[in-house]
Amino acid sequence: MPEELVWLKSSFSSGNTNCVEIAVADDVILLRESDSPGTTVRTSREKLRAFVLGVKAGEFDHLI
Numbered sequence: 001m002p003e004e005l006v007w008l009k010s011s012f013s014s015g016n017t018n019c020v021e022i023a024v025a026d027d028v029i030l031l032r033e034s035d036s037p038g039t040t041v042r043t044s045r046e047k048l049r050a051f052v053l054g055v056k057a058g059e060f061d062h063l064i
Contacts, residue, residue, distance in 0.1 A: 009034065020032070020033060029043050
């Protein structure tokens with residue numbers, strides 16, 4: 001993993017609100033919450049793509 005990761009957050013995030021941040025390291029996708037940067041979830045591009053497509057299709061709407 002690179003020593004200095006570049007974390008990106010959604011343009012929908014504003015100011016001091018907590019948000020999900022994402023970085024890429026050695027073809028691994030890393031996700032974290034901005035208010036808890038020490039906890040990181042690792043996943044693959046394929047799994048993240050499947051999740052995003054599921055969100056777009058409304059598969060998780062019952063959770064919110």
